[in-house]
Amino acid sequence: MTMDKTGVLIEIRDVRKSLKGHQVLKGVNLNVYKAEILAIIGVSGGGKSVLLKHIIRLMKPDFGTITIDGKDITVLADRQLNPIREKFGMLFQSGALFDSINVYDNVAFPLRERKKMTEEQVRKKVLAVLDDVGLSGMERKYPSEMSGGMKKRVALARAIVADPEIVFFDEPTTGLDPVRKNAIHSLIKQNHRKYGYTGLIISHEIPDIFDVADRVAMLHEGRIVFEGTPEAIMSSDIPEVKAFIHCCPAAGAK
Amino acid sequence: MAEIMINVIKRFFGFIGAPVVALLRDLGMMGMFLANTVYHTVSPPFKPRLIVKQTWFVGYLSLTVILLTGAFAGMVLALQIFYTLRKFGAESMLGPAIALSLIRELGPVFAALMVTGRAGSAITAEIGIMSISEQLDALHVMALNPVRYVIVPNFVAALISFPLLTAIFDVVGIYGGYLVGVKLLGVSSGVYFGEMRNFVLMEDIRIGFYKAVAFAVIVSWICCYKGYTVGKRSGFGAQAVSKATTEAVVTSSVSILLADYIIGSFFV
Numbered sequence: 001m002t003m004d005k006t007g008v009l010i011e012i013r014d015v016r017k018s019l020k021g022h023q024v025l026k027g028v029n030l031n032v033y034k035a036e037i038l039a040i041i042g043v044s045g046g047g048k049s050v051l052l053k054h055i056i057r058l059m060k061p062d063f064g065t066i067t068i069d070g071k072d073i074t075v076l077a078d079r080q081l082n083p084i085r086e087k088f089g090m091l092f093q094s095g096a097l098f099d100s101i102n103v104y105d106n107v108a109f110p111l112r113e114r115k116k117m118t119e120e121q122v123r124k125k126v127l128a129v130l131d132d133v134g135l136s137g138m139e140r141k142y143p144s145e146m147s148g149g150m151k152k153r154v155a156l157a158r159a160i161v162a163d164p165e166i167v168f169f170d171e172p173t174t175g176l177d178p179v180r181k182n183a184i185h186s187l188i189k190q191n192h193r194k195y196g197y198t199g200l201i202i203s204h205e206i207p208d209i210f211d212v213a214d215r216v217a218m219l220h221e222g223r224i225v226f227e228g229t230p231e232a233i234m235s236s237d238i239p240e241v242k243a244f245i246h247c248c249p250a251a252g253a254k
Numbered sequence: 255m256a257e258i259m260i261n262v263i264k265r266f267f268g269f270i271g272a273p274v275v276a277l278l279r280d281l282g283m284m285g286m287f288l289a290n291t292v293y294h295t296v297s298p299p300f301k302p303r304l305i306v307k308q309t310w311f312v313g314y315l316s317l318t319v320i321l322l323t324g325a326f327a328g329m330v331l332a333l334q335i336f337y338t339l340r341k342f343g344a345e346s347m348l349g350p351a352i353a354l355s356l357i358r359e360l361g362p363v364f365a366a367l368m369v370t371g372r373a374g375s376a377i378t379a380e381i382g383i384m385s386i387s388e389q390l391d392a393l394h395v396m397a398l399n400p401v402r403y404v405i406v407p408n409f410v411a412a413l414i415s416f417p418l419l420t421a422i423f424d425v426v427g428i429y430g431g432y433l434v435g436v437k438l439l440g441v442s443s444g445v446y447f448g449e450m451r452n453f454v455l456m457e458d459i460r461i462g463f464y465k466a467v468a469f470a471v472i473v474s475w476i477c478c479y480k481g482y483t484v485g486k487r488s489g490f491g492a493q494a495v496s497k498a499t500t501e502a503v504v505t506s507s508v509s510i511l512l513a514d515y516i517i518g519s520f521f522v
Contacts, residue, residue, distance in 0.1 A: 056394075056395050058394060058395070078399075081397075082397040085394075085395060085396070085397035086396075086397045088395055088396075088397075090392070090395045090396075092388045092391070092392060094387055094388050096387060096388035096389050096392040097389075098384075098389055098392075099383075099387070099389070100380075109396070113398055114396065114397065114398075168395075
């Protein structure tokens with residue numbers, strides 16, 4: 001990447017999107033800085049996943065621009081987009097593991113297809129990453145044979161295996177028990193420290209996510225209503241933010 | 255009164271127009287999908303391993319059903335045609351009649367219909383599930399084109415398998431006819447095959463081959479497209495997959511017979 005360490009890596013400007021007559025994004029403005037972990041929080045159905053799909057260009061906005069590393073990806077052709085996407089790693093909400101191949105091949109997939117590596121190098125790397133996420137010895141299992149938490153960890157391994165510069169996490173812990181949730185969170189933190197990527201996490205896990213993220217943005221009814229540090233959001237006076245963060249004291253304890 | 259009439263007319267055209275526009279849009283998208291598939295089929299990087307795997311699935315695993323249906327198709331043909339030919343005292347023509355029917359029409363059509371039911375439906379369901387479980391999106395995000403990884407192998411596998419399966423169907427059918435015609439109904443073996451050699455031309459075999467290739471394109475195109483677009487048009491989740499699978503099989507089957515007629519009418 002050409003940016004300096006504090007530079008803006010992803011710049012979202014006035015992005016609007018309507019789906020089936022309902023305006024989901026009503027002008028989103030957001031910066032993601034290089035090497036930070038930014039968490040996007042907000043109520044379910046508030047457009048967080050839709051926003052993420054715009055950043056990875058699975059959707060195109062009706063209006064506005066999304067600039068990654070200086071290039072407006074909303075107007076790029078697929079061929080020009082691919083060099084940018086090659087820097088991505090993505091953990092899908094559902095895992096999106098290839099269910100006809102085993103865990104090892106799933107994690108090896110981005111390496112085999114995108115990097116010029118020998119099978120021996122691939123093996124070393126895959127086993128190392130699987131060890132990182134605590135799944136050593138599970139290589140021959142198929143995704144359908146695994147629990148939800150294990151699938152998420154495989155998906156995490158696949159997302160980071162090709163040394164991406166930007167990693168997107170779409171609700172990495174939703175539906176997991178507290179132990180697994182903490183495990184995933186600390187994995188993300190450790191990995192981030194180890195590999196130094198820029199991370200974008202969509203999450204409902206309040207307040208746990210504040211330990212992981214460097215900055216937090218709250219998406220509410222199609223707009224970013226707050227952007228700042230975890231400390232700042234805890235003491236924010238914005239009514240929507242207050243309602244969301246303090247509405248359910250049990251949320252953090254569950 | 256006039257206003258009501260205008261409203262009725264408006265509604266009438268809306269009623270007819272909406273499905274027509276939807277159909278045209280769908281056809282346009284299907285056309286682009288095929289063009290995209292062909293482009294990725296002929297441009298590198300190629301994925302030979304995936305192609306071999308799909309050829310095994312579409313072709314080899316269809317052998318049993320092709321052998322069974324081929325044998326019975328030939329046997330039934332022998333019974334029916336023998337019954338008709340006997341009325342004219344032309345039993346000696348049993349061989350060519352069976353061979354021509356199989357090679358020109360029934361072989362390609364039956365083989366295509368059987369593979370559609372066995373492999374086409376499975377392809378639609380598999381790609382459809384990959385679509386709704388975001389596996390295709392995952393490929394996109396990895397900067398890999400799902401068409402190259404998921405669609406092209408099926409397309410090439412069909413192009414390889416259909417002509418071969420058709421040839422096997424024809425041969426098995428001819429021997430099924432032999433079994434009934436010669437062994438059961440008493441036509442002489444020499445006449446059965448001898449007359450076949452006199453009447454079946456290379457042209458006939460070529461027509462059967464053209465049809466097999468055309469059906470391969472039609473079936474893989476429709477089945478892949480229906481799977482690929484699950485959830486993008488109507489319905490969600492498991493129901494969308496089941497709907498797409500049904501549509502794929504029905505549309506493919508109708509298209510096979512339609513194309514059979516069109517191609518056949520060029521070579522009367």
